[in-house]
Amino acid sequence: xxxxxxxxxxxxxxxxxxxxxxxxxxxxxxxxxxxxxxxxxxxxxxxxxxxxxxxxxxxxxxxxxxxxxxxxxxxxxxxxxxxxxxxxxxxxxxxxxxxxxxxxxxxxxxxxxxxxxxxxxxxxxxxxxxxxxxxxxxxxxxxxxxxxxxxxxxxxxxxxxxxxxxxxxxxxxxxxxxxxxxxxxxxxxxxxxxxxxxxxxxxxxxxxxxxxxxxxxxxxxxxxxxxxxxxxxxxx
Amino acid sequence: xxxxxxxxxxxxxxxxxxxxxxxxxxxxxxxxxxxxxxxxxxxxxxxxxxxxxxxxxxxxxxxxxxxxxxxxxxxxxxxxxxxxxxxxxxxxxxxxxxxxxxxxxxxxxxxxxxxxxxxxxxxxxxxxxxxxxxxxxxxxxxxxxxxxxxxxxxxxxxxxxxxxxxxxxxxxxxxxxxxxxxxxxxxxxxxxxxxxxxxxxxxxxxxxxxxxxxxxxxxxxxxxxxxxxxxxxxxxxxxxxxxxxxxxxxxxxxxxxxxxxxxxxxxxxxxxxxxxxxxxxxxxxxxxxxxxxxxxxxx
Numbered sequence: 001x002x003x004x005x006x007x008x009x010x011x012x013x014x015x016x017x018x019x020x021x022x023x024x025x026x027x028x029x030x031x032x033x034x035x036x037x038x039x040x041x042x043x044x045x046x047x048x049x050x051x052x053x054x055x056x057x058x059x060x061x062x063x064x065x066x067x068x069x070x071x072x073x074x075x076x077x078x079x080x081x082x083x084x085x086x087x088x089x090x091x092x093x094x095x096x097x098x099x100x101x102x103x104x105x106x107x108x109x110x111x112x113x114x115x116x117x118x119x120x121x122x123x124x125x126x127x128x129x130x131x132x133x134x135x136x137x138x139x140x141x142x143x144x145x146x147x148x149x150x151x152x153x154x155x156x157x158x159x160x161x162x163x164x165x166x167x168x169x170x171x172x173x174x175x176x177x178x179x180x181x182x183x184x185x186x187x188x189x190x191x192x193x194x195x196x197x198x199x200x201x202x203x204x205x206x207x208x209x210x211x212x213x214x215x216x217x218x219x220x221x222x223x224x225x226x227x228x229x230x231x232x233x234x235x236x
Numbered sequence: 237x238x239x240x241x242x243x244x245x246x247x248x249x250x251x252x253x254x255x256x257x258x259x260x261x262x263x264x265x266x267x268x269x270x271x272x273x274x275x276x277x278x279x280x281x282x283x284x285x286x287x288x289x290x291x292x293x294x295x296x297x298x299x300x301x302x303x304x305x306x307x308x309x310x311x312x313x314x315x316x317x318x319x320x321x322x323x324x325x326x327x328x329x330x331x332x333x334x335x336x337x338x339x340x341x342x343x344x345x346x347x348x349x350x351x352x353x354x355x356x357x358x359x360x361x362x363x364x365x366x367x368x369x370x371x372x373x374x375x376x377x378x379x380x381x382x383x384x385x386x387x388x389x390x391x392x393x394x395x396x397x398x399x400x401x402x403x404x405x406x407x408x409x410x411x412x413x414x415x416x417x418x419x420x421x422x423x424x425x426x427x428x429x430x431x432x433x434x435x436x437x438x439x440x441x442x443x444x445x446x447x448x449x450x451x452x453x454x455x456x457x458x459x460x461x462x463x464x465x466x467x468x469x470x471x472x473x474x475x476x477x478x479x480x481x482x483x484x485x486x487x488x489x490x491x492x493x494x495x496x497x498x499x500x501x502x503x504x505x506x507x508x509x510x511x512x513x514x515x516x517x518x519x520x521x522x523x524x525x526x527x528x529x530x531x532x533x534x535x
Contacts, residue, residue, distance in 0.1 A: 059416050082422035094417040096410045103406050108421050149421070 009067075010035040010157050010187035011056060016064035018048075018055050025051045026062060027211035033204075038179070038188040040198045040219060043208035044233050049191040050091055052208065053159045056189075057081045057088055069156060083110070084157075087150030091161040091191070093142045095149075097135025101126055104134050104145055110153040119148040122178050140171030147178060158182060160190040164197050176200060195222055195232070207231045242375045243499050244492065249381035249450050251491035252388020256443035257468035258475065258483040259395060260316075260436020266412040266478020267432050269331065274319060274338040275440055275468065276461030277345045278312045282441020283360070283448050283456040284349065285311030290361040298363050305387075305445055312441020313434045320433035325426065342462065349458035357455035360448055367454065380450035387446055388487075391439055395480050404431055412478050467494075470515055474522045476532015485530055486522075490515050 009032045016029035025048045033039045041049050055062040058078035066074045073081045082088065096104050105119065105126070120127040123144040129137065134145055143163060150158060163179065164172045172194075179201055182188060192198050198205065199222055207215035215231055222228055257279055264272050286308035293300045323341060327333040366383060369376040399405035407428045411418045418425050440461075447464060448456045471490050475482030498511030522530065 057420060059420060077424075077426075078416075078419040079422050079424045082420060088420045090417065090420070094414055094420075096413050096417070098413060099406065099410055103410075106403065107406060107410055107418070107423065109403075110422060 008035050009033060010069060011189055012065075012067040013052075013056060014065045016052070016055055016062045016066070018051050018060050018062040020051060020060065025211055026055060026064075029055075029064070029208070029211070029213055031206050031213055031216070033187060033189050033206075035187050036183075037204070038183045038190055038202045039204040039206060040202035041189060041191045041206050041208065042193075042198065042232055047208045048211045049208055050161055053088070053161055053189070053191060056159060057086060059088075085155055087153075087155035087158045087186075089146050089150055089158070089160040089163060091165065093139075093146040095134040095137070095142045095145050097133065099134055100131050101134055101137070101145055102130040105130075105149055105152055108149045108152045114152050116152065119152050122151065122181075123148050123174075140167050140174075143167060143171065143175055147175065151178075151182065155186050158186050158188045158190075160188060162191050162193060164192065164194050172197070195228060198222060239375070239499075241372065242377055243495050245377050245381050245385070247492040247495035248488060249384040249388075250495060251488040252384050253443050253447045253450070253464070254467055254471045254491055255388050255484050255487035256391055256439045256446070257464055258471035258487055259391070259480050260432075260439045261468055262472045262475065262478055262480060262483045263408065263432050264436050265472065267408050267415075268324075268328075268429050270324060270334050270338075271331070272319075272324075272338050272436075273335060273465070274341040274345070275436065276463075276465030277342045278316050278319075278437045278440035278461065279444035279447070279464055280349065280456070280458060280461035281315050281345065281444070282308035282312035283444030283460060284353070284358075285441065286445035286448070287358050287360045287456050293361070296361050296363045298365065301363050301366060304360070304362075305442060308441045308445035309438045310441070312444070313438035316433045316437020316440070317430060319437075320430050324433070325429070346458050346462065353458065355458065357452070357457040360445065360454045360456060362449055362454055366449060378450065380446075384446045384450040387442060391442070392480075392484050395435070395439075398435070399480060404428060408432055467515065470519050474519055474529055476529030479529070479531040482529055482531030490518060493518050 011033040013029050013031050016026050018026040029052055041052065043049050051060055054060040056066055056068065058076055058081050064074065065072065068081060068086060069084050071084060105116065125141060126144055126148055129141065134142065137145065147163065160179070163175050167175065176197055179188065183201065190202065198219060202219040205217055205219050205222065206213055257275065261272060261275050264270050286304045289307035290304040293303065319341060323337050324334060327337060366380055368379050370379055370382065399409060407418060407423055411425055411428055415425050444461060447460065448454055452460065467490065471483055471486045474490065475486030493514050494511040497514040501510050
């Protein structure tokens with residue numbers, strides 16, 4: 001695939017290769033994420049989903065081409081890619097445990113007039129706990145903080161890695177509701193293992209296996225149990 | 237009892253010098269995982285900058301001494317900044333390379349100082365009050381101890397404010413936890429690295445001048461930084477890697493033990509090094525009880 005020719009894509013990658021610790025994790029990823037809505041990045045454990053997200057924003061240095069919001073960003077440092085208007089919510093939340101909730105949010109400021117009310121409106125609990133150390137929050141609260149942190153500034157692209165992993169049903173519902181609202185204003189590329197969440201949020205799916213894209217299609221296809229079992233090795 | 241007071245104040249002043257050196261080392265390691273063996277020469281260059289500026293000032297008033305101290309601080313910051321930009325930055329991800337280059341830089345700069353100024357000590361021109369004493373009861377406390385102690389407390393307060401209240405401080409604390417995530421929030425961590433090196437170098441430069449004034453009769457020499465560095469590393473390890481508060485506590489602990497042992501057990505008995513040996517003993521005890529140091533993160 002040639003990156004940069006197609007119009008209307010928020011994120012594109014071509015021939016993406018990445019090696020981590022001697023393991024050839026990405027073996028020529030080609031993908032295109034249309035602008036707007038939610039695209040789910042699916043696959044079994046260890047097929048390279050997280051490495052793909054990290055490669056797109058420069059946290060892993062891949063070989064190949066990456067284009068985000070119309071800019072060729074291969075080789076750019078991560079902070080420069082993020083400043084294009086990209087938000088990243090990592091798999092393990094990665095809130096700063098020794099910083100307060102407010103300080104975690106403050107780190108995400110991109111200017112003087114940040115919309116804290118928007119974040120606190122989405123997650124009222126964060127306002128109540130603004131002086132609490134992030135390391136003392138529950139897993140669900142940390143996920144709220146990780147998502148709230150990227151929503152503080154305007155993001156045109158969100159890369160979200162397993163946002164519901166390890167959360168109780170209450171928090172899963174809350175996180176899904178927020179992502180449901182966010183998809184109206186940003187392009188979301190989401191790694192997610194929970195097929196029900198994918199069906200609820202995503203319009204498109206990209207499936208990886210052994211470091212390569214093996215399927216691209218509509219999320220509605222996940223209604224086909226046989227397809228889900230064949231691609232993901234699980235029952236829907 | 238009065239001797240105890242003088243020894244205690246002297247120990248606290250020495251602790252202030254240790255803290256000034258160790259806080260920078262600790263911050264640099266905490267954020268960047270860089271063991272900076274050139275930190276001692278930042279101290280030495282600060283002292284020499286102070287000596288050079290003081291020699292050209294018209295009088296030796298306290299105002300002039302403040303200018304001398306500013307010169308030492310600025311020199312330390314400037315050399316540290318240049319070191320980070322030119323030598324450390326290309327070697328991120330290569331701990332062995334960083335160690336080798338900082339050791340090499342230290343040797344080279346000390347060699348340059350020896351070549352340029354010789355091995356003889358040089359006397360910094362300081363105001364008369366600074367070399368005098370203040371009587372507290374029957375005890376006479378050197379004024380240099382008070383100034384050094386005050387400077388240490390001021391820097392501790394300043395660093396606490398900087399790390400706790402400013403955006404750069406928050407970035408530095410966050411970077412010590414997870415650098416990748418700081419980058420993933422759109423923050424140029426490299427700039428924070430430079431700031432940390434500059435702050436650490438500034439504190440070391442000031443320490444160089446104060447160490448000369450309070451503990452070396454106003455003399456500076458090319459190897460004073462290297463002599464101080466070993467104790468600064470011990471303070472960093474005892475306090476906990478990356479912890480400024482830990483460095484402050486450890487600096488006081490180490491310096492007081494060193495001063496008490498030197499005076500009460502070492503003097504007159506031919507055991508002049510007993511104070512230094514006691515510091516190593518403190519290090520061993522702390523590491524056995526708390527392998528991460530008093531307030532440190534996992535190394």
